[in-house]
Amino acid sequence: MGLLCSLYSYNYDPYWLTLLHYKKNFLGNYVSLIDDKNFFVSKNGKYNPNEEFLASIKLIKTDPKKFACKFPLRYKYINYKYHLSDFNLSECKELSKYLKDVNPEKAVLVFADADMNKPASMFGHTFIRIDTKENLPVLSSAVNYAAHVTDTNGILFAFKGIFGFYKAYYSLMPYYDKLKQYSDKDNRDLWEYGLKLNKKQIENMALHIWELKDIYSDYFFFSENCSYNILFLIEVADPNLHVTDDYFLTVIPIDTVKDLKSKGMIVSYNYRPSLVTQIETISKPVRNKTLIVKIAKGQIPAFYVLTLNITEEKKARILDSAVRYLEYLSKKIYIDKNEYTKRFISILKARSKIKYISNYQYKTPYNPVNSHNSKRISFTLGHDDINYVKMGLRLSYHTLIDPIEGYKVGSSLAFGNFEAIFKNNELKVNRIGLVEIESLTKRDEFFKPVSWKVFAGFYRKNIHNKNKLVFEINPGGGFTYEIKKALVYAMINTDINLNSDYNKGYSFGVGIESGIVKYDGNNAIIMNLGINRYFLGDIHTKRYFNFNYRFTVNVQNALALDYKFEDEYQINRKIELNIFHYF
Amino acid sequence: MKKLLVIGSIAAMVATSAFAGNLRDNVGCGLGTTLIGDKGNDSIVMQVLAATTNGTSGNQTFGISSGTLGCKKPSKVVSNDKLNKFVADNMDKLAMDISAGHGETLAAVADMLKVPVDKRAAFYAKLKANFSKIYASNKVEAADVIDSIAENI
Numbered sequence A: 001m002g003l004l005c006s007l008y009s010y011n012y013d014p015y016w017l018t019l020l021h022y023k024k025n026f027l028g029n030y031v032s033l034i035d036d037k038n039f040f041v042s043k044n045g046k047y048n049p050n051e052e053f054l055a056s057i058k059l060i061k062t063d064p065k066k067f068a069c070k071f072p073l074r075y076k077y078i079n080y081k082y083h084l085s086d087f088n089l090s091e092c093k094e095l096s097k098y099l100k101d102v103n104p105e106k107a108v109l110v111f112a113d114a115d116m117n118k119p120a121s122m123f124g125h126t127f128i129r130i131d132t133k134e135n136l137p138v139l140s141s142a143v144n145y146a147a148h149v150t151d152t153n154g155i156l157f158a159f160k161g162i163f164g165f166y167k168a169y170y171s172l173m174p175y176y177d178k179l180k181q182y183s184d185k186d187n188r189d190l191w192e193y194g195l196k197l198n199k200k201q202i203e204n205m206a207l208h209i210w211e212l213k214d215i216y217s218d219y220f221f222f223s224e225n226c227s228y229n230i231l232f233l234i235e236v237a238d239p240n241l242h243v244t245d246d247y248f249l250t251v252i253p254i255d256t257v258k259d260l261k262s263k264g265m266i267v268s269y270n271y272r273p274s275l276v277t278q279i280e281t282i283s284k285p286v287r288n289k290t291l292i293v294k295i296a297k298g299q300i301p302a303f304y305v306l307t308l309n310i311t312e313e314k315k316a317r318i319l320d321s322a323v324r325y326l327e328y329l330s331k332k333i334y335i336d337k338n339e340y341t342k343r344f345i346s347i348l349k350a351r352s353k354i355k356y357i358s359n360y361q362y363k364t365p366y367n368p369v370n371s372h373n374s375k376r377i378s379f380t381l382g383h384d385d386i387n388y389v390k391m392g393l394r395l396s397y398h399t400l401i402d403p404i405e406g407y408k409v410g411s412s413l414a415f416g417n418f419e420a421i422f423k424n425n426e427l428k429v430n431r432i433g434l435v436e437i438e439s440l441t442k443r444d445e446f447f448k449p450v451s452w453k454v455f456a457g458f459y460r461k462n463i464h465n466k467n468k469l470v471f472e473i474n475p476g477g478g479f480t481y482e483i484k485k486a487l488v489y490a491m492i493n494t495d496i497n498l499n500s501d502y503n504k505g506y507s508f509g510v511g512i513e514s515g516i517v518k519y520d521g522n523n524a525i526i527m528n529l530g531i532n533r534y535f536l537g538d539i540h541t542k543r544y545f546n547f548n549y550r551f552t553v554n555v556q557n558a559l560a561l562d563y564k565f566e567d568e569y570q571i572n573r574k575i576e577l578n579i580f581h582y583f
Numbered sequence B: 001m002k003k004l005l006v007i008g009s010i011a012a013m014v015a016t017s018a019f020a021g022n023l024r025d026n027v028g029c030g031l032g033t034t035l036i037g038d039k040g041n042d043s044i045v046m047q048v049l050a051a052t053t054n055g056t057s058g059n060q061t062f063g064i065s066s067g068t069l070g071c072k073k074p075s076k077v078v079s080n081d082k083l084n085k086f087v088a089d090n091m092d093k094l095a096m097d098i099s100a101g102h103g104e105t106l107a108a109v110a111d112m113l114k115v116p117v118d119k120r121a122a123f124y125a126k127l128k129a130n131f132s133k134i135y136a137s138n139k140v141e142a143a144d145v146i147d148s149i150a151e152n153i
Helices: A002-007 A016-020 A049-062 A064-068 A070-082 A094-104 A121-123 A156-162 A173-187 A198-213 A226-237 A255-263 A275-283 A291-297 A302-307 A312-332 A337-350 B001-025 B045-051 B079-087 B089-098 B104-111 B117-129 B142-151
Strands: A021-026 A031-032 A107-111 A125-131 A143-146 A166-174 A190-195 A216-219 A268-273 A377-385 A387-398 A409-421 A427-437 A451-463 A466-481 A486-498 A508-519 A523-537 A540-554 A557-568 A570-582
Touching: A016 A021, A016 A049, A016 A070, A016 A226, A049 A064, A049 A070, A064 A070, A070 A198, A094 A198, A107 A198, A107 A226, A107 A255, A121 A387, A121 A409, A121 A427, A125 A173, A125 A226, A125 A255, A143 A173, A166 A173, A166 A226, A166 A312, A166 A486, A173 A190, A173 A312, A190 A255, A190 B142, A198 A226, A198 B089, A226 A255, A255 A268, A255 A387, A275 A302, A275 A312, A291 A302, A291 A312, A291 A337, A291 B089, A302 A337, A312 A337, A312 B089, A337 B089, A387 A427, A409 A451, A451 A486, A508 A540, B079 B089, B079 B104, B079 B142, B089 B117, B089 B142, B104 B117
Parallel strands: none
Antiparallel strands: A021 A031, A107 A125, A107 A190, A125 A143, A143 A166, A166 A216, A190 A268, A377 A387, A377 A570, A387 A409, A409 A427, A427 A451, A451 A466, A466 A486, A486 A508, A508 A523, A523 A540, A540 A557, A557 A570
């Protein structure tokens, strides 16, 4: 063994570390992020890169076929260095079939954007698409890293996801299956970013994906999540690229795309609209949208459209929207399959009789890769009865006031929203926002989402004559409409506040709130007003009005001017000037 | 009375299995195979907490050519598993593309059938004109569609 050690050693070759997903832990030792013992040939492989290397060499010498067909990229790498065996990878039957099916030529990093009514999806998701030389994405393969989840209990789901109690796998499937999932079912737009990798590099990526077949790892939402683990596939393809070390503690999907772009790895992009976006865009010039809805619901026969005195294009748009809306409906409500296919065919039969050929152009929205970064620091100059200063740090992600470019209008998601205030020569905590989510999604003829919000955290408030940090949970629900390009909403809120200075130690109330959100170029205006009646615990009423104006200096820097009026126990008026910087 | 009970219970069983069949029927050889299946829990509580995982409850698949799901094979086209599976998996999209005269799924099928690029516009126009023949029944299956398309090359 001593002689073996001196002849061979991985010598801290970063590529060996990348191949087996080794990372330095907090003690400075290399540990593989993969937890499945089947990923290693040595007993202690997960914790010992050199032992794994030596055991691999031994196996190549004794049973090259076994090693090579399971770990073809490792075999290629070791054999290139030491030439230990003449075994040729083409003799691996299953591997060869896999490579023939995947037929790797180019690779694309696909980013799934948020579903408008699900701010939780705002963090996005990334996966890889491997293209063949046919250049027909629907014939490509997709590689995805995801946790295998069977729980339906939300809290268990969250706990297990955060603390690594789910097993995650890399899976391979046709790209069209991903489109059915993200585009058609989850209503998420896709951004396809072409990667700067040549054919040989992508072949190596495909070999590494094979090595990861059926191998599990513990899934950690914040750190070892979908986007992070996909990066290994890119790093394995290009040994000069180091991206998996760029993250500390948390990985947000779009940040991985931004990082790759900064390293020159993104060479192209393509926008692929979701089913909902298609319906909205195709139907835009059609005034009678109710007709589209009725056709999709089978209330008006599709051939009626052929009798209308409108342009061929308008007729085509009505039917193209109707069939897509029918597909959308089928995912929301139960439609008997026979009924669905009958309606589906009848719409398309009518469509086939219209000479117009559909080739709708979708205006590409602002590219999320150029959006404001996920962390924000803020500096505020304020005045109510006296002057004060606030400093804030928000760990993630995007709220209504932040520059909207690359984000969905009306969606707000913030975790870790901290603020300190310096007033009256005292520095105090002003806010510890744990979770702040808001979804103002407009209702129209097609889509009738419920707008909602949840705020939970510690906020400094006035209680009678004292100024205290209060624990608050504030859920609300309502409706939003688009009027003259502004979002107008009305919501019913529940507000629960806990602090010993309240009469009875708490205050529980219900209220209504209405507001407007309007974006116009570099400007944004957000206004709301509301009234809450606290009828349990500390009984009182609160009225409030907020006006915010935000000006975008550039995507990573903004200014906001706020006026806040509040009447709770006493009247308080604030005016604030904020500077935001995103990083 | 007994007859009624028997008929009633059979009807109930058929109804439940049909219902269950429709809800779970997201593999198949005909149209409408992307109908609502595993809808998942969409509640707002789930959503707030769903930010923490990008989980999939489906079986972890690793493979892209897992056969043609037991669908019947086309009779007029040389055996092409890749084409058969693609059409069976994309029946709805293909029908939409043919009726509109344009689309990605249709282009992929044309490619797999090796229709020369300069003949594609005419090919698409012919399919569009024959839509009602290709999709004569809403119960048409992938093999029938492929055979009908092949007649138009």
